Amino acid sequence: MRGAPAELTERHRDVLRVIIQDYIASAEPVGSRSVARKYGFRLSPATIRNVMADLAEFGYLAQPHTSAGRIPTDRGYRIYVDSLMDQCPLTRAQEGMIEKRFCHVQGEVGDLMREATKLLSGLSRSVGVVLAPRVDQLAIRRIEFVQQSAERILVILVTTSGQVHHKMVALDEVIPQEALNKMARLLNAMVEGMSLSRVRQLLVKKMAEEKAMYDELLRQALTLGQKSFAEETEGEVYIDGTTNIMHEPEFADVEKMRAIFVAFEETSKLVRILDQCLGQQGLTIIIGSENVLREWQRLSLVMAPYYSGEQLLGTLGVIGPTRMDYDKIVPLVDFTARLVSRSLTEVAS
Amino acid sequence: MRGAPAELTERHRDVLRVIIQDYIASAEPVGSRSVARKYGFRLSPATIRNVMADLAEFGYLAQPHTSAGRIPTDRGYRIYVDSLMDQCPLTRAQEGMIEKRFCHVQGEVGDLMREATKLLSGLSRSVGVVLAPRVDQLAIRRIEFVQQSAERILVILVTTSGQVHHKMVALDEVIPQEALNKMARLLNAMVEGMSLSRVRQLLVKKMAEEKAMYDELLRQALTLGQKSFAEETEGEVYIDGTTNIMHEPEFADVEKMRAIFVAFEETSKLVRILDQCLGQQGLTIIIGSENVLREWQRLSLVMAPYYSGEQLLGTLGVIGPTRMDYDKIVPLVDFTARLVSRSLTEVAS
DNA sequence: GTTAGCACTCTCATCGTATGAGTGCTAATG
DNA sequence: CATTAGCACTCATACGATGAGAGTGCTAAC
Known part of the structure; x- marks a missing residue:
């Protein structure tokens, strides 16, 4: 593995983008043929193979076994979310629908958090999570x-x-x-x-x-x-949609799945991870092995902070497999955080 | 299937008991050989086979396929918990340990409920559940x-x-x-x-x-x-140890497991089931298909009511596969309910 | 730089077979 | 008459061989 994004040509980037999008959609290793097809046959599979070999050497792609297609590495996803992806913003209709759901919540903050969690998990078909404000x-x-x-x-x-x-x-x-x-x-x-x-x-x-x-x-x-x-209080976490990820083929193995669910149950560790996101400015994405904790290394998080007025209160977002639909989920999380902030700002005033 | 427990001889009962205990321990269909062995070879497998054929005819046993051993039916479990099982009471040491854990809970009722839930799930290696008092x-x-x-x-x-x-x-x-x-x-x-x-x-x-x-x-x-x-309040449910049942071989299939977890998330349905138990006097056992709801028909519940003084407050117990360790879990639930009642009675006075 | 061609690798599905556990039935036994 | 030995039969499961298919890496030609 050479570590040189400097050498990434536009073609490298295009191919990597296609492969990652394809893999996110299908969960199957992507071969040179199908990349060429998506490319409109302007290049032959053989050429693509050369590019893919480069990308593998850079550490952005990996092969599950010799004669299979490529799958993205965590490093690959990283470069994807940082500079390759085209965010796929919510439609007007979706935004309206979400706003409507928040209007219904007239009640207390807990209800708002629960609603946000459900919304995130429902629309992402992954796990929604909200870190409630520290008392x-x-x-x-x-x-x-x-x-x-x-x-x-x-x-x-x-x-x-x-x-x-x-x-x-x-x-x-x-x-x-x-x-x-x-x-x-x-x-x-x-x-x-x-x-x-x-x-x-x-x-x-x-x-x-x-x-x-x-x-x-x-x-x-x-x-x-x-x-x-006297006591320091611990942040409370709302989580919903855990059953969604049972469908994901990467957790078909019962033992892996169990590990994930145990991880979800250990809220104190989850809080620690989410606290890290709080430290960051703006939207944070943590991908697979970027997680320090072993149990979390197959999962990615997309988190955004929410505020009441100027005051940072907590963070909310989506947890899913590293192979998650970043281009759709990032705008979703972003928009939801904005709306939650708006609701909380109104309440406080 | 003839429906005649009147025809059950002592031997029938012995054999059924042995088979159910064996199956609960091993999760494997039980054959005539191993029953004979547990019987001290006082009868030959062939004789046992005749008895087993009877029990199958009565509807207490079933065969997963022609040439496999027998497994208990829900009806079989029912007669087992009603009249066959020898309850296996908690040891003095266990009781002491449990009491100690409850002493530590000085806090509010919610803590007590949570602690009871954890205790039930931990000691049963199944799912612990507590229906909190209706406001x-x-x-x-x-x-x-x-x-x-x-x-x-x-x-x-x-x-x-x-x-x-x-x-x-x-x-x-x-x-x-x-x-x-x-x-x-x-x-x-x-x-x-x-x-x-x-x-x-x-x-x-x-x-x-x-x-x-x-x-x-x-x-x-x-x-x-x-x-x-104004509003009627809905009972709150505490639940813990859901990951425990992932180990159970009956839920090895991901789709079945997902169904179970979705069922656990739907607390309103769970509340309805637990409410039924509240109506009963004393300890209630619901076995598999005795549940009205489809998603619950692979699960059993062992529930006991708890009180504050004379007043019935709620119910607590264990959820597990129908193949659960009734002889240990029944005393556990019973004892826990007693202790919770004691704690709550003290608080109220 | 790009591509066609080709040998090679590896997974996966399929099929037949052997194995073994367990049954049900029958006839013999005490 | 209950009990049991014996035996044929049924299935699920594991195993191994085989072949198809997908995809690669390399080389040589364009």
């Missing part, structure tokens, strides 16, 4: 404490984006509901509009100040607040 | 209204069992947060400890009374309450 990053609208039993308090947290989170907190002392309400009011006044991570800092600071003071209620409120917000 | 049936501890945007109110509902539910409600008039708080206080006083379904009735009644009166706030509160609790 840490979100502005808080409201805190509420509900006494569950003598020493257990249910903490409810509402963000400005309309997400609701709750957790149970154990206390050593018994606090009556009446006092809890007062504490909630105190804290609400203090933290409204702040992000959870800023709240944490604030509480530490206040605690230090308050040590000298003697407002018992405030002291208790701060302690309770700290307990409530 | 309708549960006593309400607290209602809270949070203004999300001008016309959208987030309604938060806390049950005495510590579940949190929320939904978005759209209004025509704009109500300031201050008024919302007052309304919440009004409603809380009114409904605390009542079940959602009773609250619905109550609100209708109050509305009628109030029509004549002129407390604007109360009127608004009632309207908002009605909107909030």
Whole structure:
């Protein structure tokens, strides 16, 4: 393998494009004959073979066995999505249909996420995935404490984006509901509009100040607040359409399929992958072996971030086999992210 | 097929038991030879064959093809779980281990459900499933209204069992947060400890009374309450370990497997099946074709109800192939249901 | 640079055969 | 009369050989 895209002529690029598109459509190794045919017979199969030999040498194509056609390598897909593909934008009708589906979602953010996930999986015939906003990053609208039993308090947290989170907190002392309400009011006044991570800092600071003071209620409120917000929260993932990829011939083998499904179930690892995408600007594509995790190396991701106004909230996209329909899926993901951002921006304002 | 369990001799029952146990363990059709062996060679294969022919005639056994051994029919499994099986109770050590896992769950009810689901799937090496309590049936501890945007109110509902539910409600008039708080206080006083379904009735009644009166706030509160609790809620299902059944040889075929997974994703149908179990007293076993739904006819369920005190809350159990290890799974489900009931009873008190 | 021709490789489907597990039936046995 | 040995028969499965077909790589000619 020589590593020289500099030597790629226009013909190399054309042939590679044809092969990848053909393979994505058929899942069968592509031979020189069929490339020549798609080329309008302006070149003979033999010529194509020479080009293909070059491409194989560059590492963009591989052969499953000696006398079979070529299939794209991950490196091949990479160059394809970077500079070869012609994106195939959504039709007006499709866009309208998608917009309509989002209009129906009047409810809370969770519904919006679910709808987006379903939409992505449905239209891509692959797996749709949405990484929900970290609670840490979100502005808080409201805190509420509900006494569950003598020493257990249910903490409810509402963000400005309309997400609701709750957790149970154990206390050593018994606090009556009446006092809890007062504490909630105190804290609400203090933290409204702040992000959870800023709240944490604030509480530490206040605690230090308050040590000298003697407002018992405030002291208790701060302690309770700290307990409530102590843990780092993990991003939540919505995923849908996993059964879609069962059809893909690359997972016909039950053992491979099982591995994939186990991978989907391990949401914490998935979150880590999606977090990487968050770091990037704009649309991110991760192809097969570019994934660090072993179980993911047969899968590709197309992800785009979504926002509320200027604030980056999360990322959404499609997971599929490396042989996925990038030219259709990229515009789909792009458009969906835009719409989700629009919806969330409206809600927040 | 003659339909006459009356004619079942002790020997018939013994042979059927041996065959079913063998088949459950091996997933291979069972031949007369191996039955004779398990019998300590006190009878010859030929004799066993006669018995097996009888059992086949009664409809308890079937042959995949002429010259293969026998496999149990769903009817065979039915008589097995009803009167043949020797339950194989959990060891002291296992019980201790399970109890320990539940002790760790100090948190909210959702965590408890998730933990139970994982436990069931882990120990059964099948699919664990828990039908969470219907909100309708549960006593309400607290209602809270949070203004999300001008016309959208987030309604938060806390049950005495510590579940949190929320939904978005759209209004025509704009109500300031201050008024919302007052309304919440009004409603809380009114409904605390009542079940959602009773609250619905109550609100209708109050509305009628109030029509004549002129407390604007109360009127608004009632309207908002009605909107909030209007819809019937659907039971939520926790499910875990779906990948476990991929190993089962009966689902080696990808198409069959896909059908199963699609069935798992369709939670609404699953809820309907589980609801049936709720109607029953005590532990319910549904075997293969006893399921009404086509997609479920290759699966069996072992379900047990769980309670908070006296009140029936939901049902939990294991889903697996009809060839599942009933003698181990029945005690497991039974014990788990008992423990979950205990935890929930403690929380409520 | 392009192409025709050709030998070569490798997969896959097909077919016949052998194998072996297991049955059902019959007749002999205690 | 229940039990059993014996035996012919049935199928599923594994195996090996064979042949077709697709596709390659190389060489020599255009």
